[in-house]
Amino acid sequence: xxxxxxxxxxxxxxxxxxxxxxxxxxxxxxxxxxxxxxxxxxxxxxxxxxxxxxxxxxxxxxxxxxxxxxxxxxxxxxxxxxxxxxxxxxxxxxxxxxxxxxxxxxxxxxxxxx
Amino acid sequence: xxxxxxxxxxxxxxxxxxxxxxxxxxxxxxxxxxxxxxxxxxxxxxxxxxxxxxxxxxxxxxxxxxxxxxxxxxxxxxxxxxxxxxxxxxxxxxxxxxxxxxxxxxxxxxxxxxxxx
Numbered sequence: 001x002x003x004x005x006x007x008x009x010x011x012x013x014x015x016x017x018x019x020x021x022x023x024x025x026x027x028x029x030x031x032x033x034x035x036x037x038x039x040x041x042x043x044x045x046x047x048x049x050x051x052x053x054x055x056x057x058x059x060x061x062x063x064x065x066x067x068x069x070x071x072x073x074x075x076x077x078x079x080x081x082x083x084x085x086x087x088x089x090x091x092x093x094x095x096x097x098x099x100x101x102x103x104x105x106x107x108x109x110x111x112x113x114x
Numbered sequence: 115x116x117x118x119x120x121x122x123x124x125x126x127x128x129x130x131x132x133x134x135x136x137x138x139x140x141x142x143x144x145x146x147x148x149x150x151x152x153x154x155x156x157x158x159x160x161x162x163x164x165x166x167x168x169x170x171x172x173x174x175x176x177x178x179x180x181x182x183x184x185x186x187x188x189x190x191x192x193x194x195x196x197x198x199x200x201x202x203x204x205x206x207x208x209x210x211x212x213x214x215x216x217x218x219x220x221x222x223x224x225x226x227x228x229x230x231x
Binding site for chain 2: 004006034036042043044045046049090092100101102103104105106107
Protein backbone atom coordinates (compact mmCIF):
# COMPACT_ATOMS: atom_id res chain seq x y z
CA UNK A 1 0.00 0.00 0.00
CA UNK A 2 1.16 3.55 -0.68
CA UNK A 3 1.88 5.50 2.47
CA UNK A 4 4.01 8.25 3.97
CA UNK A 5 5.16 8.25 7.56
CA UNK A 6 6.50 11.23 9.43
CA UNK A 7 8.31 10.18 12.56
CA UNK A 8 7.64 13.12 14.79
CA UNK A 9 4.25 14.63 15.42
CA UNK A 10 5.45 17.54 17.50
CA UNK A 11 8.94 19.01 17.70
CA UNK A 12 10.02 21.84 20.00
CA UNK A 13 13.34 23.58 19.38
CA UNK A 14 15.10 26.71 20.51
CA UNK A 15 16.19 29.28 17.96
CA UNK A 16 19.48 28.44 16.23
CA UNK A 17 19.06 24.72 16.88
CA UNK A 18 19.40 22.35 13.97
CA UNK A 19 16.33 20.63 12.56
CA UNK A 20 15.78 17.27 11.00
CA UNK A 21 12.28 15.97 10.28
CA UNK A 22 11.98 12.38 9.22
CA UNK A 23 9.90 11.13 6.31
CA UNK A 24 9.67 7.57 5.04
CA UNK A 25 7.46 6.35 2.25
CA UNK A 26 6.13 3.16 0.82
CA UNK A 27 5.49 3.39 -2.90
CA UNK A 28 6.05 1.15 -5.90
CA UNK A 29 7.91 2.67 -8.80
CA UNK A 30 9.62 5.98 -9.44
CA UNK A 31 8.59 8.71 -7.05
CA UNK A 32 8.42 12.45 -6.86
CA UNK A 33 8.84 13.83 -3.35
CA UNK A 34 7.71 17.06 -1.75
CA UNK A 35 7.82 18.98 1.49
CA UNK A 36 5.06 21.48 2.14
CA UNK A 37 4.81 23.96 5.00
CA UNK A 38 1.70 25.47 6.52
CA UNK A 39 2.31 28.58 8.62
CA UNK A 40 -0.37 29.43 11.20
CA UNK A 41 -3.47 30.69 9.46
CA UNK A 42 -2.03 30.23 5.98
CA UNK A 43 -2.36 27.69 3.22
CA UNK A 44 0.14 25.03 2.24
CA UNK A 45 3.25 26.27 0.46
CA UNK A 46 5.82 24.19 -1.36
CA UNK A 47 9.17 24.16 0.45
CA UNK A 48 11.07 21.93 -1.93
CA UNK A 49 10.67 19.04 -4.33
CA UNK A 50 12.61 16.13 -5.76
CA UNK A 51 11.86 14.82 -9.24
CA UNK A 52 15.20 13.39 -10.38
CA UNK A 53 18.94 14.10 -10.39
CA UNK A 54 20.90 15.28 -7.37
CA UNK A 55 19.31 13.62 -4.32
CA UNK A 56 20.17 16.62 -2.15
CA UNK A 57 17.67 19.32 -2.93
CA UNK A 58 17.60 22.85 -1.66
CA UNK A 59 14.40 24.74 -1.06
CA UNK A 60 13.29 28.10 0.14
CA UNK A 61 14.22 29.69 3.47
CA UNK A 62 17.36 27.62 3.97
CA UNK A 63 15.66 24.23 3.99
CA UNK A 64 17.10 21.19 2.26
CA UNK A 65 16.16 17.54 1.96
CA UNK A 66 17.99 14.41 0.99
CA UNK A 67 16.43 11.58 -0.98
CA UNK A 68 17.91 8.23 0.07
CA UNK A 69 16.38 5.66 -2.24
CA UNK A 70 17.71 2.64 -0.35
CA UNK A 71 16.05 3.84 2.83
CA UNK A 72 12.87 5.14 1.19
CA UNK A 73 13.47 8.38 3.03
CA UNK A 74 13.29 12.09 2.29
CA UNK A 75 14.27 13.88 5.48
CA UNK A 76 14.00 17.63 5.81
CA UNK A 77 16.84 19.61 7.38
CA UNK A 78 17.74 23.14 8.35
CA UNK A 79 21.02 24.00 10.10
CA UNK A 80 19.63 26.82 12.24
CA UNK A 81 15.93 27.37 12.83
CA UNK A 82 14.25 30.70 13.47
CA UNK A 83 11.12 31.55 15.42
CA UNK A 84 9.42 32.25 12.07
CA UNK A 85 9.85 28.58 11.11
CA UNK A 86 7.10 27.68 13.57
CA UNK A 87 4.62 25.85 11.36
CA UNK A 88 3.30 22.46 10.35
CA UNK A 89 5.39 20.49 7.87
CA UNK A 90 4.03 17.85 5.52
CA UNK A 91 5.95 15.32 3.48
CA UNK A 92 4.22 14.07 0.33
CA UNK A 93 4.92 11.55 -2.41
CA UNK A 94 3.56 11.19 -5.90
CA UNK A 95 4.35 8.76 -8.67
CA UNK A 96 6.13 10.04 -11.74
CA UNK A 97 3.53 8.58 -14.04
CA UNK A 98 0.37 8.48 -12.01
CA UNK A 99 -2.62 10.72 -12.11
CA UNK A 100 -1.16 13.44 -9.97
CA UNK A 101 -2.46 12.21 -6.65
CA UNK A 102 -0.19 13.14 -3.74
CA UNK A 103 -0.02 11.02 -0.62
CA UNK A 104 0.68 13.04 2.49
CA UNK A 105 2.18 12.18 5.82
CA UNK A 106 0.27 13.13 8.93
CA UNK A 107 2.37 16.25 9.45
CA UNK A 108 4.88 17.47 12.02
CA UNK A 109 4.19 20.53 14.10
CA UNK A 110 7.38 22.50 14.71
CA UNK A 111 7.44 25.00 17.54
CA UNK A 112 10.52 27.23 17.74
CA UNK A 113 11.05 29.03 21.02
CA UNK A 114 12.70 32.46 20.84
CA UNK B 115 -0.61 36.31 -10.34
CA UNK B 116 -3.51 35.22 -8.18
CA UNK B 117 -3.14 31.91 -6.41
CA UNK B 118 -5.69 29.17 -6.01
CA UNK B 119 -8.94 30.63 -4.76
CA UNK B 120 -11.40 28.80 -2.61
CA UNK B 121 -14.73 29.91 -1.27
CA UNK B 122 -16.26 30.05 1.12
CA UNK B 123 -13.44 29.93 3.66
CA UNK B 124 -15.81 28.79 6.38
CA UNK B 125 -19.06 26.96 5.90
CA UNK B 126 -21.51 25.83 8.54
CA UNK B 127 -24.21 23.34 7.63
CA UNK B 128 -26.79 21.43 9.62
CA UNK B 129 -26.99 17.68 9.26
CA UNK B 130 -28.85 16.76 6.10
CA UNK B 131 -28.09 19.96 4.21
CA UNK B 132 -25.93 20.25 1.12
CA UNK B 133 -22.47 21.79 1.04
CA UNK B 134 -20.93 23.30 -2.10
CA UNK B 135 -17.26 24.16 -2.09
CA UNK B 136 -15.71 26.15 -4.92
CA UNK B 137 -12.19 26.23 -6.29
CA UNK B 138 -10.69 28.44 -8.96
CA UNK B 139 -7.27 27.19 -10.10
CA UNK B 140 -4.28 29.37 -10.75
CA UNK B 141 -4.19 31.07 -14.11
CA UNK B 142 -2.88 28.68 -16.73
CA UNK B 143 -3.56 25.58 -14.63
CA UNK B 144 -5.98 23.04 -16.01
CA UNK B 145 -5.63 20.30 -13.38
CA UNK B 146 -7.49 20.45 -10.09
CA UNK B 147 -7.20 18.22 -7.06
CA UNK B 148 -9.32 18.05 -3.92
CA UNK B 149 -7.99 16.89 -0.57
CA UNK B 150 -9.63 16.53 2.82
CA UNK B 151 -7.91 17.09 6.16
CA UNK B 152 -9.56 15.66 9.22
CA UNK B 153 -8.47 16.91 12.67
CA UNK B 154 -5.02 15.65 13.67
CA UNK B 155 -4.51 13.97 10.29
CA UNK B 156 -2.68 14.73 7.09
CA UNK B 157 -4.33 15.58 3.81
CA UNK B 158 -6.12 12.74 2.05
CA UNK B 159 -6.58 12.76 -1.69
CA UNK B 160 -10.18 12.77 -2.88
CA UNK B 161 -10.39 13.49 -6.60
CA UNK B 162 -8.41 14.75 -9.57
CA UNK B 163 -10.11 16.58 -12.41
CA UNK B 164 -9.32 18.24 -15.67
CA UNK B 165 -11.75 20.42 -17.54
CA UNK B 166 -14.99 18.43 -17.96
CA UNK B 167 -13.29 15.18 -16.95
CA UNK B 168 -12.81 13.24 -13.75
CA UNK B 169 -9.41 11.58 -14.01
CA UNK B 170 -9.13 9.85 -10.65
CA UNK B 171 -11.84 9.69 -7.99
CA UNK B 172 -10.35 6.85 -6.00
CA UNK B 173 -10.40 8.88 -2.78
CA UNK B 174 -13.99 9.99 -2.99
CA UNK B 175 -16.55 8.41 -0.67
CA UNK B 176 -18.95 6.32 -2.74
CA UNK B 177 -22.05 8.17 -1.66
CA UNK B 178 -23.07 11.80 -1.19
CA UNK B 179 -19.84 13.27 -2.62
CA UNK B 180 -19.40 14.51 -6.17
CA UNK B 181 -17.04 16.83 -7.99
CA UNK B 182 -17.01 18.64 -11.29
CA UNK B 183 -14.79 21.00 -13.21
CA UNK B 184 -16.88 22.51 -16.00
CA UNK B 185 -15.56 24.10 -19.14
CA UNK B 186 -16.34 27.50 -17.69
CA UNK B 187 -16.20 28.42 -14.04
CA UNK B 188 -14.69 26.95 -10.91
CA UNK B 189 -14.43 23.38 -9.79
CA UNK B 190 -17.17 22.37 -7.38
CA UNK B 191 -17.03 19.77 -4.61
CA UNK B 192 -20.55 18.90 -3.58
CA UNK B 193 -21.52 17.05 -0.44
CA UNK B 194 -25.15 16.04 -0.15
CA UNK B 195 -26.92 15.30 3.13
CA UNK B 196 -23.92 16.24 5.26
CA UNK B 197 -23.17 14.38 8.46
CA UNK B 198 -21.00 15.37 11.45
CA UNK B 199 -18.16 13.20 10.13
CA UNK B 200 -17.89 15.45 7.07
CA UNK B 201 -16.58 18.26 9.27
CA UNK B 202 -13.06 18.90 8.00
CA UNK B 203 -10.87 21.26 6.04
CA UNK B 204 -11.18 20.76 2.30
CA UNK B 205 -8.24 21.89 0.23
CA UNK B 206 -8.08 22.41 -3.49
CA UNK B 207 -4.83 22.37 -5.44
CA UNK B 208 -4.02 23.04 -9.05
CA UNK B 209 -1.14 22.22 -11.33
CA UNK B 210 -0.01 22.94 -14.85
CA UNK B 211 1.01 19.40 -15.72
CA UNK B 212 -0.83 16.18 -15.31
CA UNK B 213 -0.62 12.65 -16.66
CA UNK B 214 1.85 13.21 -19.47
CA UNK B 215 4.42 15.01 -17.38
CA UNK B 216 3.97 13.47 -13.99
CA UNK B 217 2.20 15.16 -11.10
CA UNK B 218 4.05 18.44 -11.31
CA UNK B 219 3.93 20.97 -8.55
CA UNK B 220 0.61 21.41 -6.88
CA UNK B 221 -0.34 24.83 -5.55
CA UNK B 222 -2.84 24.86 -2.73
CA UNK B 223 -5.68 27.15 -1.89
CA UNK B 224 -6.47 28.36 1.63
CA UNK B 225 -9.07 25.68 2.20
CA UNK B 226 -12.71 25.62 3.19
CA UNK B 227 -13.43 24.67 6.76
CA UNK B 228 -16.72 22.83 6.86
CA UNK B 229 -18.52 22.47 10.17
CA UNK B 230 -21.58 20.28 10.39
CA UNK B 231 -23.80 20.95 13.38
